[in-house]
Amino acid sequence: ILNVEQSPQSLHVQEGDSTNFTCSFPSSNFYALHWYRWETAKSPEALFVMTLNGDEKKKGRISATLNTKEGYSYLYIKGSQPEDSATYLCAFRPYGGATNKLIFGTGTLLAVQP
Amino acid sequence: NAGVTQTPKFQVLKTGQSMTLQCAQDMNHEYMSWYRQDPGMGLRLIHYSVGAGITDQGEVPNGYNVSRSTTEDFPLRLLSAAPSQTSVYFCASSLQGPEPQHFGDGTRLSIL
Numbered sequence: 001i002l003n004v005e006q007s008p009q010s011l012h013v014q015e016g017d018s019t020n021f022t023c024s025f026p027s028s029n030f031y032a033l034h035w036y037r038w039e040t041a042k043s044p045e046a047l048f049v050m051t052l053n054g055d056e057k058k059k060g061r062i063s064a065t066l067n068t069k070e071g072y073s074y075l076y077i078k079g080s081q082p083e084d085s086a087t088y089l090c091a092f093r094p095y096g097g098a099t100n101k102l103i104f105g106t107g108t109l110l111a112v113q114p
Numbered sequence: 115n116a117g118v119t120q121t122p123k124f125q126v127l128k129t130g131q132s133m134t135l136q137c138a139q140d141m142n143h144e145y146m147s148w149y150r151q152d153p154g155m156g157l158r159l160i161h162y163s164v165g166a167g168i169t170d171q172g173e174v175p176n177g178y179n180v181s182r183s184t185t186e187d188f189p190l191r192l193l194s195a196a197p198s199q200t201s202v203y204f205c206a207s208s209l210q211g212p213e214p215q216h217f218g219d220g221t222r223l224s225i226l
Binding site for chain 2: 031032034042043045046049091093100103104107
């Protein structure tokens with residue numbers, strides 16, 4: 001069974017704080033690592049798809065890094081704003097087959113207090 | 115583009131009833147999938163399809179059927195609803211390869 005773990009489960013920060021969370025995934029058979037942002041009552045929206053060890057991606061104040069050899073990815077949010085409040089999901093895609101099957105973690109719930 | 119459209123948004127069923135959750139995408143994506151989301155658990159894959167006429171089981175397929183007669187549509191059928199199938203269901207689509215998945219708005223299903 002392939003496990004994807006995210007930590008922490010939840011995080012409460014003040015507006016302006018910078019924060020980061022972790023996604024751990026199997027280090028073998030790696031194909032891609034996805035990050036999604038999921039606001040309450042909406043559907044998950046893709047942030048990043050990362051494929052190369054050492055990859056760094058950035059979108060505004062949000063960035064992510066990838067270490068496929070040790071099986072982890074970090075998501076960073078610089079200067080958190082209340083609109084960043086959401087659940088952040090990561091998903092691991094193993095190599096093999098002509099499919100896009102993803103294994104999701106349970107997410108990190110971020111609450112940013114104004 | 116409408117993206118991924120799911121209907122209905124909400125549904126209440128009685129145990130033993132059958133129903134079909136609809137999913138359509140207008141992005142010409144080859145890959146489509148159905149997930150269920152339950153409290154404390156990540157999105158779990160029910161069934162997926164890599165193209166018209168091709169479907170396969172995911173992690174939790176029991177009690178569900180799918181078909182893919184066109185690229186655009188990927189309906190999910192509950193054959194005989196059970197309370198354990200109470201959940202929020204998401205349909206997603208993507209191009210093949212390391213591409214992000216695009217999700218519908220979800221269907222909240224309650225089985226009494």
